[in-house]
Amino acid sequence: MAATEHTASYYAASIGQAPTWPALSEDIQADVCIIGGGFSGLNTAIELAERGMSVVLLEGRRIGWGASGRNGGQLIRGVGHDVEQFHNILGAEGVLALKQMGLEAVEIVRERVQRHGIDCDLAWGYCDLANKPREYEGFATDQCELRSLGYRHEVRLIPQQELHTVIDAQGYAGAMLDMGSGHLHPLKLALGEAALAQQLGARLFEQSAVVAIDHGPRVRVRTAHGSVQASHLVIACNAYLGGLEPRLAGKVLPAGSYIIATERLPAELAHRLLPQNTAMCDQKLTVDYFRLSADNRLLFGGACHYSGRDPKDIAAYMRPKMLQVFPQLANTRIDYHWAGMIGIGANRLPQIGSLSDHPNVHYAQAYAGHGVNATHLAGKLLAEAICGLEGGGFELFAKVPHMTFPGGRYLRSPLLALGMLWHRFKSLG
Numbered sequence: 419m420a421a422t423e424h425t426a427s428y429y430a431a432s433i434g435q436a437p438t439w440p441a442l443s444e445d446i447q448a449d450v451c452i453i454g455g456g457f458s459g460l461n462t463a464i465e466l467a468e469r470g471m472s473v474v475l476l477e478g479r480r481i482g483w484g485a486s487g488r489n490g491g492q493l494i495r496g497v498g499h500d501v502e503q504f505h506n507i508l509g510a511e512g513v514l515a516l517k518q519m520g521l522e523a524v525e526i527v528r529e530r531v532q533r534h535g536i537d538c539d540l541a542w543g544y545c546d547l548a549n550k551p552r553e554y555e556g557f558a559t560d561q562c563e564l565r566s567l568g569y570r571h572e573v574r575l576i577p578q579q580e581l582h583t584v585i586d587a588q589g590y591a592g593a594m595l596d597m598g599s600g601h602l603h604p605l606k607l608a609l610g611e612a613a614l615a616q617q618l619g620a621r622l623f624e625q626s627a628v629v630a631i632d633h634g635p636r637v638r639v640r641t642a643h644g645s646v647q648a649s650h651l652v653i654a655c656n657a658y659l660g661g662l663e664p665r666l667a668g669k670v671l672p673a674g675s676y677i678i679a680t681e682r683l684p685a686e687l688a689h690r691l692l693p694q695n696t697a698m699c700d701q702k703l704t705v706d707y708f709r710l711s712a713d714n715r716l717l718f719g720g721a722c723h724y725s726g727r728d729p730k731d732i733a734a735y736m737r738p739k740m741l742q743v744f745p746q747l748a749n750t751r752i753d754y755h756w757a758g759m760i761g762i763g764a765n766r767l768p769q770i771g772s773l774s775d776h777p778n779v780h781y782a783q784a785y786a787g788h789g790v791n792a793t794h795l796a797g798k799l800l801a802e803a804i805c806g807l808e809g810g811g812f813e814l815f816a817k818v819p820h821m822t823f824p825g826g827r828y829l830r831s832p833l834l835a836l837g838m839l840w841h842r843f844k845s846l847g
C-alpha cells in the first residue's frame with residue numbers, strides 16, 4: 419500500500435508538523451497486538467501499558483488517520499442510544515451500569531488530558547438543541563435522569579425565549595446546556611495520546627496495514643514487511659475495517675459524515691454566534707453538529723450517507739445546511755471541507771467483546787457518531803478484560819448480541835440506503 423497522509427482537513431492543517439512512527443519491518447513479539455491507531459486502539463494501548471503489558475500497535479495509514487482524527491470534536495456524555503432497550507438482557511442493574519459508564523467515559527478523557535497535559539483545545543459546554551417542542555419537553559426527563567445518576571456537572575434547560583444566551587439562530591424550540599460535556603481538537607488528542615502510549619512503553623507503527631491474521635493460542639498478524647506474535651489481539655478498526663475480519667465488519671455499517679470549516683471569524687462575530695462557546699447538536703435523524711474552533715472558525719458537520727458515495731463537492735453540499743442555521747454567514751468563506759466514516763451498529767450500542775471461537779481476539783467498534791468518549795471507555799474495558807481484572811463493564815457489553823446486516827461487504831450499504839429511504843418515505847406519508 420502506498421504511504422498515506424492525514425486527510426486534508428482543518429485539523430491536519432492546524433497541528434504543525436505531525437510526528438511520524440516507523441513502519442513495521444521485522445518479526446516481533448508482544449503480550450498484546452492492537453490493530454488500528456484511532457482512539458480505540460490508542461487508549462487500549464495506554465491502559466494496557468499502564469498495567470505493565472507489552473503492547474504493539476499497528477496502524478495501516480497514519481496515527482489518527484481514521485474517524486478519530488477528523489470528527490466533529492464533540493465530547494458528549496452517554497454511550498449508546500436508548501439503553502433501556504437492553505433491560506431484558508442486562509436487567510435494571512445492567513442498564514444502570516451502562517448509564518453510569520456513559521458518564522464515566524467523558525471523565526476518562528478529562529482525566530487523561532489534565533493529568534498528562536495534552537494540548538487539544540479542550541473547552542467545556544455542550545447544548546442539545548430541540549427542533550420541536552416535544553423534544554424540548556423530553557430534555558426535562560433527561561435532566562432528571564442525570565440528577566438521579568448523580569451527575570456532578572451543571573445541566574440547565576434553556577427555553578426558546580432565552581436561546582440567544584447560547585446561540586444566535588432561529589427555529590429551535592429550546593436547548594439543554596450540559597457543562598460536563600464539551601469539545602476538543604480530535605487529531606491533537608489522538609497524537610497526544612499516541613505520544614503518551616509510547617512514553618509508557620507501547621511500540622507504535624504506522625503505514626503498517628495488517629493483511630492477515632493467523633489464529634492460535636499465540637495469534638500472529640502479518641503486514642507487508644513484518645509480523646507480530648502476541649497472546650492477545652485487539653481489533654480496533656471500526657468503520658475502516660474492510661474485509662480483514664468479515665464477522666466484525668458485517669455488524670457495522672460505514673456511513674459518510676461531512677464537515678466544513680469557515681475562515682477565521684472576527685472574535686465579536688464568533689462570540690455572537692455561540693456566546694458560551696458550546697458545542698451544539700440538534701435532534702434531526704441526520705444531525706447537524708457545530709462548534710467554534712480555538713481560532714474562531716465555525717466547524718459545521720452533518721449528514722449520514724449510507725450509500726457509500728460522498729457528495730462530489732462537500733463544501734457546496736454542506737454550506738446550505740450551515741446557512742440555514744446561520745444565514746449571517748452568507749459572505750463567509752469555507753476554508754476546509756472533508757469526509758469521514760462513522761461505524762453504525764443496528765442497536766446503536768458500542769460493540770465490545772471477544773470472538774466466540776477465538777477468545778484471545780477482542781474488539782471494540784460501532785460507536786455511531788458518539789465515539790470520542792466511548793472509545794476511551796472501550797480502551798479501559800478491553801485492558802481490564804485482557805489483564806483478567808473483574809470490572810464487570812466488559813462482560814456487560816459482551817453480553818449484548820449484535821445483528822449482522824444482510825447483504826455482505828458490498829451490498830450492506832446500498833441495502834441500508836434503501837431501508838433509510840423507505841423509512842423517510844413512510845414518515846412523510
Ligand SMILES: Cc1cc2nc3c(=O)[nH]c(=O)nc-3n(C[C@H](O)[C@H](O)[C@H](O)COP(=O)(O)OP(=O)(O)OC[C@H]3O[C@@H](n4cnc5c(N)ncnc54)[C@H](O)[C@@H]3O)c2cc1C
Pocket residue numbers: 453454455456457458459476477478479480481482483484485486487488489490491492493494626627628629654655656657658659660662675676677707719757758759760761782783785786787788789790791793
Ligand atoms: C465526520 C465524523 C464526525 C464525527 N463526530 C463525532 C463527534 O463530534 N463526537 C463523537 O463523539 N464522535 C464523533 N464521530 C465518531 C468518532 O469519531 C468515532 O466513533 C471514533 O473516532 C472511532 O474511533 P476508532 O479508533 O474506533 O476508529 P478510527 O479512528 O476510525 O480508527 C481506525 C483505524 O484503523 C485503521 N485500520 C483499518 N484497517 C487496518 C488494518 N488492516 N491494519 C492496520 N490499521 C487498520 C485505520 O487506518 C484507522 O486509522 C464522528 C465521526 C466522523 C467520521
